Amino acid sequence: MSNNKRLTSSPIIHHFTKLGSTNDTAKSLLEEGHEPAFWVVCDEQTKGRGRRSKEWVSLKGNLFASTTRRITTEPNKRASLSLVAGLAVVDAINKATEEPSSELTLKWPNDILVKEAKLGGILIEAQQSVRPDQTDLIIGIGVNIIANPVVEGRDTICLQSLDIQISRDKLLEHLTNTFQNRINQWDEGRNIEEIKAHWMEKTSPLGTMLTVKCGPEYITGAFMGLDTYGALQIKLNNNTIQTITGGELVSLIEKEKT
Numbered sequence: 001m002s003n004n005k006r007l008t009s010s011p012i013i014h015h016f017t018k019l020g021s022t023n024d025t026a027k028s029l030l031e032e033g034h035e036p037a038f039w040v041v042c043d044e045q046t047k048g049r050g051r052r053s054k055e056w057v058s059l060k061g062n063l064f065a066s067t068t069r070r071i072t073t074e075p076n077k078r079a080s081l082s083l084v085a086g087l088a089v090v091d092a093i094n095k096a097t098e099e100p101s102s103e104l105t106l107k108w109p110n111d112i113l114v115k116e117a118k119l120g121g122i123l124i125e126a127q128q129s130v131r132p133d134q135t136d137l138i139i140g141i142g143v144n145i146i147a148n149p150v151v152e153g154r155d156t157i158c159l160q161s162l163d164i165q166i167s168r169d170k171l172l173e174h175l176t177n178t179f180q181n182r183i184n185q186w187d188e189g190r191n192i193e194e195i196k197a198h199w200m201e202k203t204s205p206l207g208t209m210l211t212v213k214c215g216p217e218y219i220t221g222a223f224m225g226l227d228t229y230g231a232l233q234i235k236l237n238n239n240t241i242q243t244i245t246g247g248e249l250v251s252l253i254e255k256e257k258t
């Protein structure tokens with residue numbers, strides 16, 4: 001069941017009690033002709049998807065939401081928008097607390113962590129828009145509010161266990177605001193440098209040793225920051241800098257298990 005709400009100067013939010021995946025429903029709504037930027041949220045998500053074809057275990061009471069944005073088709077815009085989304089989620093959670101938490105961090109490309117434990121994740125998918133020079137992005141956001149799933153090989157955490165009490169609807173209200181604020185700051189990518197600077201404040205210090213899984217390959221090196229558009233840069237043993245546009249940071253323990 002969908003119940004569409006539009007508050008003054010607020011985005012349209014399509015609310016459903018139960019869905020497979022909010023990203024899939026957002027895609028269907030785009031195909032039916034609904035114009036971005038709208039949001040889809042559900043109380044129960046039965047086929048939540050994570051990055052790299054992983055399942056997103058969707059425990060009832062947590063946030064499952066997707067928003068849509070129409071952008072001009074340039075390959076780098078998607079990467080930089082990913083940083084925007086991560087910052088918006090951190091901003092929204094910080095609004096629920098008395099003072100911003102320095103414990104909330106971002107892991108490239110856009111995991112939301114508290115001391116290495118995963119609190120939330122973002123899945124960005126793209127589809128051709130009505131006009132050939134435009135792309136529609138579906139930005140799916142999951143935040144563990146009241147429960148954290150047991151996921152093999154990684155720690156997870158939820159807001160409640162951090163003593164952050166916030167309802168799903170309040171967090172969504174903050175998120176719709178913070179997302180739009182960060183989108184405005186991003187300014188269609190013209191202000192990516194400012195976004196990158198804020199993102200860098202929330203991630204591991206430069207020089208941290210990272211391992212990235214790119215397909216079947218593992219690449220280890222020192223974190224050197226982000227390139228112009230938000231791709232990850234690491235310095236390899238042979239002192240060359242490698243730019244990584246797609247991949248997943250893994251812990252060394254995870255790597256050793258394989």
Ligand code: BTN
Binds near residue numbers: 052064066
């Ligand atoms: C990840 O870290 O792997 C990304 C997780 C994204 C999960 C959200 S929940 C709402 C939206 N719908 C989905 O099916 N996935 C995203």
